[in-house]
Amino acid sequence: MDDEADAAAVAFCRRLRPRLVGTLSLISGDPGTAEELSQEALARAWSNWSRLRELEEPAAAAWVFRTATNLASSWLRRLAAERRAVARLAGRSIGGARGEPDLADTLAVRRQVATLPRRQRTALVLRYYADLPVSQVAAVMGCSPGTVKSLTSKAVHALRLGMALGIGEEVRDGA
Amino acid sequence: MARDLAELLRQAAHVPAEPLDAGDLRRRGRRLRRRRRVVRGVALTVLLVMVPVGMAGIGYLRSREPGVADRPAVTVPPPPEAPPQRTANAIRPPTRAEGSDEVMPVVFLDGTSAEVVYPKALDLAGLRARPAGSAELAGCCARDFFVPPGGAAWFADAGERLARLSGAGGRQVTVWPAPESEGAGRYLVFQFGSWWVGVWDQAGGSAMTDQQLADWAAHLDGQQTSEGFLVLRPDGPLRLVGPGTAKAAPRLEFGAPDERMVALTLGPCPRASTTRSADGAQLLAETCRPEWAMSVEVHGDPDWVESVLDGLKIRGVRAPP
Numbered sequence: 249m250d251d252e253a254d255a256a257a258v259a260f261c262r263r264l265r266p267r268l269v270g271t272l273s274l275i276s277g278d279p280g281t282a283e284e285l286s287q288e289a290l291a292r293a294w295s296n297w298s299r300l301r302e303l304e305e306p307a308a309a310a311w312v313f314r315t316a317t318n319l320a321s322s323w324l325r326r327l328a329a330e331r332r333a334v335a336r337l338a339g340r341s342i343g344g345a346r347g348e349p350d351l352a353d354t355l356a357v358r359r360q361v362a363t364l365p366r367r368q369r370t371a372l373v374l375r376y377y378a379d380l381p382v383s384q385v386a387a388v389m390g391c392s393p394g395t396v397k398s399l400t401s402k403a404v405h406a407l408r409l410g411m412a413l414g415i416g417e418e419v420r421d422g423a
Numbered sequence: 424m425a426r427d428l429a430e431l432l433r434q435a436a437h438v439p440a441e442p443l444d445a446g447d448l449r450r451r452g453r454r455l456r457r458r459r460r461v462v463r464g465v466a467l468t469v470l471l472v473m474v475p476v477g478m479a480g481i482g483y484l485r486s487r488e489p490g491v492a493d494r495p496a497v498t499v500p501p502p503p504e505a506p507p508q509r510t511a512n513a514i515r516p517p518t519r520a521e522g523s524d525e526v527m528p529v530v531f532l533d534g535t536s537a538e539v540v541y542p543k544a545l546d547l548a549g550l551r552a553r554p555a556g557s558a559e560l561a562g563c564c565a566r567d568f569f570v571p572p573g574g575a576a577w578f579a580d581a582g583e584r585l586a587r588l589s590g591a592g593g594r595q596v597t598v599w600p601a602p603e604s605e606g607a608g609r610y611l612v613f614q615f616g617s618w619w620v621g622v623w624d625q626a627g628g629s630a631m632t633d634q635q636l637a638d639w640a641a642h643l644d645g646q647q648t649s650e651g652f653l654v655l656r657p658d659g660p661l662r663l664v665g666p667g668t669a670k671a672a673p674r675l676e677f678g679a680p681d682e683r684m685v686a687l688t689l690g691p692c693p694r695a696s697t698t699r700s701a702d703g704a705q706l707l708a709e710t711c712r713p714e715w716a717m718s719v720e721v722h723g724d725p726d727w728v729e730s731v732l733d734g735l736k737i738r739g740v741r742a743p744p
Binding site for chain 1 (some may be wrong): 448555570608679680
């Protein structure tokens with residue numbers, strides 16, 4: 249890679265990294281893992297820069313988000329397997345927050361986001377935190393845009409019920 | 424007071440304290456490149472060895488066939504394939520009038536049927552319907568069905584076809600690269616009547632193997648009903664994901680999510696409810712009634728969403744035959 253391409257690739261990675269780390273921290277629930285997976289996804293972007301540089305920046309960013317969410321999915325599967333194994337050995341369930349000192353709201357949001365089903369969590373974070381348009385979230389997740397809408401709607405609803413945050417409004421009618 | 428979800432997520436997200444380590448990025452990137460080169464090199468070596476060996480073997484076998492030298496050595500190249508036509512990959516379902524209402528019979532991917540009733544002015548059929556849902560291959564994975572606007576052309580836009588596979592009922596199933604913007608991966612593409620349906624091999628953090636793609640191709644059959652709806656009939660190790668599960672249940676989407684959209688998703692509704700969430704200047708509402716056996720999402724400008732919520736009814740829900 250020549251110096252000019254290297255500089256462009258590093259600048260792209262630098263711009264994307266805060267949003268990518270934040271996204272993965274909400275999906276994985278673990279800041280350290282988020283930083284590691286982000287670095288891996290960005291390294292893949294750097295190594296594929298000759299292809300990515302041909303794309304518009306939002307499309308290149310979507311490529312990185314897709315790579316990163318795939319890495320996070322693999323990590324979550326491994327983690328779940330490890331937790332099951334550890335729980336079996338310890339004879340008790342494992343869970344709970346890491347107890348990082350923070351504002352109560354922040355911890356509550358993290359906890360609630362972590363309880364969402366993985367697809368809902370990914371759609372919610374990509375849409376509302378990473379600020380990707382619905383069509384790009386759909387491309388990242390490999391589903392239809394309508395499904396993205398559905399997943400984010402359910403996630404917002406679950407968050408509202410879990411936190412009484414007053415996001416939106418709920419009306420119940422009938423029996 | 425409603426709080427801004429995006430702001431809450433921003434507060435909850437971890438912000439890296441250290442700047443990007445560009446040196447580490449380059450080291451990892453170079454390592455990935457080296458690994459790719461090695462893999463390509465191995466693949467090329469295997470190809471270079473196997474092709475001459477294979478050709479020599481074929482030549483030897485042919486030389487043993489009687490009269491082979493007398494045959495004219497004429498080969499007719501296949502005609503060039505025309506690029507696929509861009510199609511809506513959606514239908515305008517037929518409707519009938521009932522007083523001031525319009526009645527639209529609908530059929531879901533799994534064969535569940537129902538009637539959607541709404542005031543004529545809403546013209547939901549005019550938004551055009553597109554199916555969605557997912558299936559699970561035993562021992563492998565669940566994947567969403569992807570029915571893109573553009574139909575076959577959407578898949579062909581990404582590049583050259585990679586393979587043809589034998590599908591259920593003698594159907595041809597093709598394999599296409601995923602668009603560059605989606606990164607790695609392949610789409611398995613099925614045609615059922617006028618519908619073009621893709622299955623992406625990469626979702627959920629792992630790629631399907633060639634054998635798993637072949638299994639999807641061999642076990643997914645389907646047809647277009649006389650009204651134009653798509654009904655899928657998987658068999659063997661492949662099963663449609665049913666209503667009420669965490670995965671994508673059978674669903675019909677009318678319209679486009681960035682404009683006006685109504686989506687019907689099969690699934691139980693424990694109690695009648697309607698929820699509304701703001702999405703920028705638009706409103707996203709979800710409503711269900713226990714007797715509907717499905718939830719209805721409505722997205723669009725608030726006045727239109729409220730009109731749909733006021734006027735929409737579902738009736739005559741019947742399980743697949």
